[in-house]
Amino acid sequence: MTDTDEVTQVGTLQEVLAAVSDPVRLEMVRRMYAEGGPAPCAQLYDGVSKSTASHHFKILREAGVTDRSVIGGQTHQRLRLDDVEAEYPGVLSSILAARPAR
Amino acid sequence: MTDTDEVTQVGTLQEVLAAVSDPVRLEMVRRMYAEGGPAPCAQLYDGVSKSTASHHFKILREAGVTDRSVIGGQTHQRLRLDDVEAEYPGVLSSILAARPAR
DNA sequence: ACCTCGGTTTGATAATCATCGAACCGAGTC
DNA sequence: GACTCGGTTCGATGATTATCAAACCGAGGT
Incomplete structure (x- = not known):
């Protein structure tokens, strides 16, 4: 069963x-991208508490960068790469392409 | 006379x-880009005080996004587009290409 | 019915950050 | 020297924001 939230701009x-x-x-965002599709919340972060993570997910969602969907009772987050690219071409993709370490 | 600060990473x-x-x-950043070269501070902002602007210039400089140089006694700011592109290809340029209004 | 599991919401706290005015500074000019 | 002009620095203040623990909630499982 897939249950997706209303898609925002x-x-x-x-x-x-x-x-x-x-x-x-x-x-x-990097981990969602690596995942390539809806990923359960738990493996998208570490080092912060559950509530903090949920807070960050909300901000990403409100910015239209991610989606939330419930798959088999579990909440999943998904990177809306195509939507963001359509709106701001190259922005997210180039950020994802940048070498992470320094 | 051109007097440029030490270039940081x-x-x-x-x-x-x-x-x-x-x-x-x-x-x-947009205005510096539009300028195409070193621009005097004054025409790079409005709506904030001199000190606030100076503060923002500093943050941009410390991020390596801009340069400071003194031309004929006047301080100028310059967008280091090439340097940033070399480090993170596409990031700054795609941001600049994004349509500003919403 | 109870319990766990994954996730969200609610306060509350602490830290970061944008903002300003005022003082300061260096280079010209008068 | 005195004065302006462009810019920076110094505190100080207010607003955001990241963070957490605790309470809560819905879905399954037993």
Whole structure:
């Protein structure tokens, strides 16, 4: 069973940039991207508490960067790469392509 | 007479993203880009005080996104587009290409 | 009915950050 | 020297924001 939330618009460029400018959230985005599809929340972060993670998921969702869907009773997060690319071509993809380490 | 500050490294991806995620700073970056070269501080912002602007310039500089140089006694800011592109290809350019309004 | 499991919401706290005015500084100019 | 002009630095203040623990909630399982 797949139950998807109402799909919202991609946010402003500022919102998107602010969303990914947080290290915890960028890591989440990277992992969702690596996953290639809806991923259960648990494996998208570590180092922060459940509630903090949920807070970050919300910000990503409100910026239109991610989706939430319930698959088999479990909440999953999904990167809306295509939607963001359609709105701001190259922005998210180039960020994902950047070498992460420094 | 051109007097340029010591050139620093481009900062981490996080630093760059955080730098441009502020509306005032993104506008500064856009104007510098439009200028195509070193631009006097004054015409890179409006709506904030001199000291606030100076603060934002500093953050952009520390992120390695901009340069400071003194031309004929006047301080100028310059977008280090090539340097940032070399480090994180496509990131800054796609942000600049994004349609600003919403 | 009870319990666990995954996730969200609610306060609350602490830290970060944008903002300003005022003082300061260096280079010109008068 | 005195004065402006463009810019920076210094505190200080207020607003955001990241963080957590605790309470809560819905879906399954037993």
